[in-house]
Amino acid sequence: MLSFATEFPITHDCHALRFIEAVKTWILGSPHTRLTPNMLRDLAPTGEASVKEGHESLKTLGVSGSDQDAVAVRYKTSSKGLEWTTTSVFSRTASDAWVRIQVSCETSHPAVRLPPAKKPILVRTLLDEFGGAPDGLLRIGRSPFRLEDTDIDVAAQLIRGEAGCRLPLVYVSAPFQGGPIVDCDRLAADLSAMAHVVVEPNRPFSVRLRLDVGSENVYGGTVGIYWPEGGGRRSFFIGRDYESPSQVSKAVFDEIRVALTNRRPLERCTWASVQESWSRKEIQALQASGSQELSEYIEAFDKELDAKTERIEDAEREIRRLRSELQVYEARLAAGGGGVSIVKPGREQDLYLNETLIIVRDAIADALTRVPDNSRRQHVLESLLKANEDVDDMAESNREELKQILRGTKGMKSKMRSRLEAMGFSITEDGKHYKLVFQGDNRYVFTLPKSGSDWRGGLNAASDIGSMLF
Template identity: 40%
Template sequence: MINYSTEFPINEKSSVSEILALACKWIAGSPHTKIKEEELSDLIGSHEGSIKVGNESVATGYAELPDYEIGGFRYSRLENGDIEWVTTIVSSQTPSQHLVSIQVSCEALRTASYLPEPRKPYFVKQVLGSIGGGMDGQMPVSDKPIVLNLGEEHIAAKLILGNAGNSLPIVYVSAGFEIAQAVNSEKLARQLSGMAHVIVEPSRIFSIKLKNLTSSRNVYGGTIGVYWPDSTARKSYFISDENNTPGKLRNSIFRDIRLALANRRQKTYCTWLHLRECISKNRLEKLRSSGSTELDDYVKAFDADLSAKQEKVEEAEREIFRLTAELRKFNSETPSRDEGIIAYGLEQDFYTDEIKGFVLEALNGYIGSTVVGSRKRHIIEDLIYHNEAKSEAEEIKREIKSIFKSYVEMDSKIKSALIRLGFDLSEDGKHHKITFHGDGRYTFAVSKTSSDHRAGKNFASDINKRLF
């Protein structure tokens, strides 16, 4: 059973032989192996090679075609006599890209055997550390998060909408309503290196601008979203009863991406099977070029068989494509109970649980008009009971009243308080303009100075009526 699989571009200036040499070091450097590095290095120079030492075995392969080079390692180890680990590393290079794929499978040879928890191979860290990642579409493959800046909303939109040409998923860490992020993005990027790109949103203002570019497909308010290329699928993660610590939340994201990648079909030109096919082609090409005629019938038969198998592969790929499209359509039409019974519209929360709080407030206000003991009341009571909104609405309302209670002029203390609540400030002649969370629909004009002690209270009341 494949329990770990990934494929990503690496430094284009590196070579297939460098990857094979690094694989030798990785195997020889393991505390669990008895195979020596020099024994492995001897295998690299040949098109095919193998070695077996005790409960371990290594098979290697290499082929060079016009404008194409491919090589790989397959390392098998029997653990405790009943669990077989197989790690397959393949490197393929064209003039435009150098890819590496890594697969780990774990099989129990006896039914009662317990399979250990899958982990990411250390080899991924070695590749990124000593050779370096390549460009995955518009994103560099790295073990560090990519922190966006204001003005780069178009980049985030492409990543979220699946238009950036990347093959690895995007893990988008949105800006929270408070300063702290739900997870440490540096640790998350290291954990997901070689598996996904970790993108960090700089601010709530960025998020609001991004909303219009993505038709509100972006996660926000501290939520973490995983977006897959060429797909409308998105999964959201946040601190919850199940994932109640940053560490548990990180592990949950890692587990889900690992499972998804393990079940995703590899590209045909960076696999062990394709490597074997290339080696066979090389061998046949040498036979042809040698001028031998007695093997012509064999060559023709082999080519015909290979062609038939290729047609089957292409047919299978077409069927996979069709089923994937059907699944995508089904997923888009079938709501998940975990995602709620009401779909989000285009509005975003300006603070924690804003929308949820207003919905619950509306339900609480409506429940009195329903018949006691009716189905309608039971449903509404159930929804209210199982949903708790940690809305900051009342606290913000109180602070706005307090700020303008004795308003005389817009001094630095009032400006700081308004900015902390999420208002943007600007000047317009004799007035100050304050805009709630950068949304022009909620812009208020306040005079620079006021001699009427009631003016501040009235202004606070007008703001609160519009916002709450």
């Protein structure tokens, strides 16, 4: 069973021999290996070689040509009824160099449970040894890419899948209040060589980005996974499904890991591709030498046939994966009422948590007062209201918070400013007044006098602002 797979570009100055040396370093660094440096000394970047010691085996296959240099390493080890196979492939052309690493685990006994899938240390070994290379607009690394206020075009290309990246994008949107809901540095390190982690700078950036991407961007602290070339989006946030930042991060990692294991690999970065190239070169060498040895021809052709068979099996696995994925989408569509969503999202982006849902829920509650008892409309509206009754009413809490802040206010004290900014207001001075803009949206601008008249003035202002926003 394939438990992990990823592929990523590395610096172009890496060559096949350095790649083999790095893999050897990883193997020999394991406290469980019985292989020794002396056993691995004959491994070369071209040709075929193999080593076996106890429950461990290592096989390499390398080919060098005018179009590319490629080497594949397959390392197997058995322990406690489990057989682990790690296949790493290096491919370097005139323009770039890519690496693929995949791990599979098989059990020899039905009672043995497969352990949880983990990211192999080999990924970090290769990344530390060679460094990541550009993948479209972004570079492979262990740190997140933090957008600046001027990076709207970059963010839009990433969201739309037009940035030329092969690795998926994890987009961490700016929350309504405070910092990101996940530890972006740790998440980027965990997903290094698996996905790009991009961090949004602030809420006004999100509002501006919405116009460029047709509201396809996640927002308000939500973490979104975007697939290259516009391949869809998944959203993760603290709420019903995830109760803590660590749960969100784990869910994002698991989603990326599972998706990458199901993704069709780069053809040049597979064992079958290297095997086919090597076999073809062997056949050409036999023909050029005028060899008449039938057994040598048969062996070379058999290896090429094995490579093609492996490719067919890969294609069949991809077909099965796509069928399974299609069934998931069909089930989601069926659950949504035959493929029609109850409410299509508009172009307006929430300015606070659950805003659209709260507004729709309030409208449903109001509509319930206007329909006949025991009517079909009453039953449908009651069902919708009950299905969404456990949503936090941030509108009500925001109205109360605004009253507490502005009650009896005279002027703009630092504590008051901080609390207003925490709610999402930006504050500037405008003559005898303070100008408040909510969530960077210039449609929602309010003024407060620098010197209030009495305690009722602040409550009146809170009531006016609250009725317009919440």
